[in-house]
Amino acid sequence: MKLVLLSQQTAFSLTPTESTLYLVLLDQQAREGQVKVDLHFTTSEVACQLLFIGRLAAGSDWQLETNMYHQVPKTSCMTDVYLSQADRSKVDYFGQIYIDRQATHTKSFLQEQSLVIGRSTSNRSRPILEIFNNKVKASHSASSSRLNESDVFYLMSRGLLRAEAEKLLEQAFFDRILAEKVKDKTARQLISDYLC
Amino acid sequence: MLTLKNLSVRLHKKNILNKIDIRIPDGETHVLMGQNGAGKSTLAQSIMGNPNYQVTGEILFADQNLLDLDPQQRAALGVFLSFQQILEIPGVKIYDYLKLLYKKSHEQKLTPLKFKAFLREKMALLAFDESFLERSLNHGFSGGEKKKMEVLQMLVIEPKLVILDEIDSGLDIDAIQAVARAVNYLKEKHQTSVLIITHYSRILQFLTLDKVHLLSKGQLVKTGGAELVRQIEDKGFQSVL
Amino acid sequence: MAKATIKQLNDAYASKFGFAMPEKSVVSFDFGLSSEIIAAISDHKQEPEWMRTFRQRSLQTFVKMPLPKWGPSLAEIDFEQIRYYIKDTEVEQRSWDEVPTEIKQTFDRLGVPQAEREFLAGVKAQYNSEVAYSSLQKELDEQGVIFCSMEEALQKHADLFQEYFGKLVPASDNKFAALNSAAWSGGSFVYIPKNTHVKRPLQSYFRINAARMGQFERTLIIADEGSSAHYVEGCTAPVYSEYSLHAAVVEVFVKRNARFRYTTIQNWSGNIYNLVTKRAQVLADGVMEWVDGNLGAKTTMKYPSCYLAEEGAYGEMLSVAYAKNQQIQDTGAKMIHLAPNTASKIVAKSVSVAGGQSNYRGLVHVTKAATNSKSKVECDALILDGQSGTSTYPDMRILGENAIVEHEASVSEIEEDKLFYLMSRGLDKTEAMTLLVAGFIEPIVKELPLEYAVELNRLIELEMEGSVG
Numbered sequence: 001m002k003l004v005l006l007s008q009q010t011a012f013s014l015t016p017t018e019s020t021l022y023l024v025l026l027d028q029q030a031r032e033g034q035v036k037v038d039l040h041f042t043t044s045e046v047a048c049q050l051l052f053i054g055r056l057a058a059g060s061d062w063q064l065e066t067n068m069y070h071q072v073p074k075t076s077c078m079t080d081v082y083l084s085q086a087d088r089s090k091v092d093y094f095g096q097i098y099i100d101r102q103a104t105h106t107k108s109f110l111q112e113q114s115l116v117i118g119r120s121t122s123n124r125s126r127p128i129l130e131i132f133n134n135k136v137k138a139s140h141s142a143s144s145s146r147l148n149e150s151d152v153f154y155l156m157s158r159g160l161l162r163a164e165a166e167k168l169l170e171q172a173f174f175d176r177i178l179a180e181k182v183k184d185k186t187a188r189q190l191i192s193d194y195l196c
Numbered sequence: 197m198l199t200l201k202n203l204s205v206r207l208h209k210k211n212i213l214n215k216i217d218i219r220i221p222d223g224e225t226h227v228l229m230g231q232n233g234a235g236k237s238t239l240a241q242s243i244m245g246n247p248n249y250q251v252t253g254e255i256l257f258a259d260q261n262l263l264d265l266d267p268q269q270r271a272a273l274g275v276f277l278s279f280q281q282i283l284e285i286p287g288v289k290i291y292d293y294l295k296l297l298y299k300k301s302h303e304q305k306l307t308p309l310k311f312k313a314f315l316r317e318k319m320a321l322l323a324f325d326e327s328f329l330e331r332s333l334n335h336g337f338s339g340g341e342k343k344k345m346e347v348l349q350m351l352v353i354e355p356k357l358v359i360l361d362e363i364d365s366g367l368d369i370d371a372i373q374a375v376a377r378a379v380n381y382l383k384e385k386h387q388t389s390v391l392i393i394t395h396y397s398r399i400l401q402f403l404t405l406d407k408v409h410l411l412s413k414g415q416l417v418k419t420g421g422a423e424l425v426r427q428i429e430d431k432g433f434q435s436v437l
Numbered sequence: 438m439a440k441a442t443i444k445q446l447n448d449a450y451a452s453k454f455g456f457a458m459p460e461k462s463v464v465s466f467d468f469g470l471s472s473e474i475i476a477a478i479s480d481h482k483q484e485p486e487w488m489r490t491f492r493q494r495s496l497q498t499f500v501k502m503p504l505p506k507w508g509p510s511l512a513e514i515d516f517e518q519i520r521y522y523i524k525d526t527e528v529e530q531r532s533w534d535e536v537p538t539e540i541k542q543t544f545d546r547l548g549v550p551q552a553e554r555e556f557l558a559g560v561k562a563q564y565n566s567e568v569a570y571s572s573l574q575k576e577l578d579e580q581g582v583i584f585c586s587m588e589e590a591l592q593k594h595a596d597l598f599q600e601y602f603g604k605l606v607p608a609s610d611n612k613f614a615a616l617n618s619a620a621w622s623g624g625s626f627v628y629i630p631k632n633t634h635v636k637r638p639l640q641s642y643f644r645i646n647a648a649r650m651g652q653f654e655r656t657l658i659i660a661d662e663g664s665s666a667h668y669v670e671g672c673t674a675p676v677y678s679e680y681s682l683h684a685a686v687v688e689v690f691v692k693r694n695a696r697f698r699y700t701t702i703q704n705w706s707g708n709i710y711n712l713v714t715k716r717a718q719v720l721a722d723g724v725m726e727w728v729d730g731n732l733g734a735k736t737t738m739k740y741p742s743c744y745l746a747e748e749g750a751y752g753e754m755l756s757v758a759y760a761k762n763q764q765i766q767d768t769g770a771k772m773i774h775l776a777p778n779t780a781s782k783i784v785a786k787s788v789s790v791a792g793g794q795s796n797y798r799g800l801v802h803v804t805k806a807a808t809n810s811k812s813k814v815e816c817d818a819l820i821l822d823g824q825s826g827t828s829t830y831p832d833m834r835i836l837g838e839n840a841i842v843e844h845e846a847s848v849s850e851i852e853e854d855k856l857f858y859l860m861s862r863g864l865d866k867t868e869a870m871t872l873l874v875a876g877f878i879e880p881i882v883k884e885l886p887l888e889y890a891v892e893l894n895r896l897i898e899l900e901m902e903g904s905v906g
Contacts, residue, residue: 104823116840122835123836124835126830126833128831132826133820134822135850139846140844140845140846141845141846144833144835145840267861268860271860276862287879288876293872300863332876332879333876
């Protein structure tokens, strides 16, 4: 699978002609940001993955949007958005899967998870499915939850500071995703570097 | 009488079975043995009419070529297949489902009371608890319970030809005996023909066998009497080939 | 009082008696809506001054408000062509012979008793079940429960009525709530006293009457502290209405520790826009459950909501939608978490077939005050053919600390291997699909009162025969 790192721009409108992993690493220092990725599936047998990884800085304000347009038969896509949220960070995510009438045998899945680490965060998500034929497999899931306080407590009881414990648990959250979702070696390296 | 003539089967452009000829006269019990991947389940699914398989040749039963018929038309002629991979269908209540199966397979109607009695008798044969009737079809069942539920459906339908695809795998000895009891009951009552697909001889000792067929890599390599089972049991498949 | 109440209730509902009711039997007003017509409704109902003012103000709001900018198109609704009725007590009846054959057949297949059929088809004005009704009424009277028409409540329980009416759904909420507020007629008023538990669903007699829901029906329910009850409205049998627009408003107040369930089955005929505003306010440790089944109508827009206003409040929505023949079922739920430790759950299932479109549209809003709150949403859509469609539009806004919010949605078709399994047991394709569809919606159907569940399954069977195979 080809790897494409999407950066430097705020909006991408792409028409993949071969199976591709698109990777978006959100700027960890940015106070605000906007990223919109549209994938137009117009070539059959193309299977893509779009992966957002983001550690959202304290007080940052993000607008994220992904749109998958399946227009021909036999395409597939995994959209994965994984975020951790520091104090007062805000994110508004809109993620759409559109499967046209003639786009039979489409598989398209979307998963968004946000791990709340800080206080006073805000999260809005709108995962949208629009499906117009029955030969499809499609689903989305979105969840937002705080990191587990008993895990934090456990680590603190072993002498870690709260910040250290939180950092470790955040690392574990992303590691799990890396293990489950990222097969490509270069992509793994990029993500690992990002998380360091 | 079931007659397979020159039967070849393809799945996803791959040949699975080649030119199989088998005849099972009414009331006879045949065994189909073979190693994993030999094509045993494909044979069973093809007889039942799974649309995923491309079948050529002939499958004759009750003076009809089954290849011209849908699965439910084959079932209506009296063909029954107990699946190896048994699906869970949540939300479909077993009692209602069995009632529907009975209605579809019998001309004579039973009053609810009589149908309950009919079911009770079959469930007793399988040592099945009646509380299962309130549950969803195969939903959350153990492997053994699913197999017994297949056999219960068979007893409700009272078919003329029964194909049991690895009905014995994952069953303890009590359950195997219960299944054998059910098969013998059906044979005695309805002259049912039986095709048993299995790796093991455990269930076979409780049944009277007429013929044993051996399948290897999609070919029918040997047909013999019950003694073939013993031979395979003692010396393995390779020795027979 | 029982007999008198029945009479009154029947009268209150009489405006809804069926399809193609002879026009002369109804007090009808000119096309369109005007201040004069609204005043005439108030005159006819002999309403107090505050309600007259409320209606007139609502009318102004209605005129000013735009149509919703989202969701299914409502552009075809011509408000000028809609007549606003209130009924006369003398209803002229049509004869059973005039009832269209296909409707009779549907009644047959559903096993609707003859007396109910005649009533549903508009042949009979009154459904004779005084015995069943009066025993329920006696029970309710003994418990101090009020269960009567809105018109009666406005006259007899004026203070209670005025305290709660329009407090949850103001006229300005949306255009159709404004329309309802201006022109409402009919509907139920329910008051359950403190610590009172009503065992039987509030429906038994009203099952039939409630099926003839009004054009702009209004329902107001107050479940006082520690009480519990279950209200059921609607009918699985197809209900034929001459009105093309139905805009009901339902307000439910669930006090501390109270528990209320509101079940609706809707099977309007295919010419109807069914645009309903339903809202519940839930106080500390209260429980509100909406159970909602939508089968009929041309376009349904309905998003029952729970305002979880105090700590420990819980809101739940279970819904099933069946969209066929160009129908649009646009349904969902709104859960607004306003206090700490509140929880909500939404389970929405839909079936789209033969060109039907079913949408889930929902909101989960965890406000800043709603710390430690939880919400879980599950949407499952089944599409039976390539002509139909389904969409899911959830919106989650999470501001409260320590919130856990989960949303899952999936779209699937009938699985081929399950179909083959069932067909190998002798079921034909329609039977097998019917069984699988019934299995798919069973988790919701099992929550319905038994007779509704049975009828709903029969109805699905009937629908499937027409649209599959």
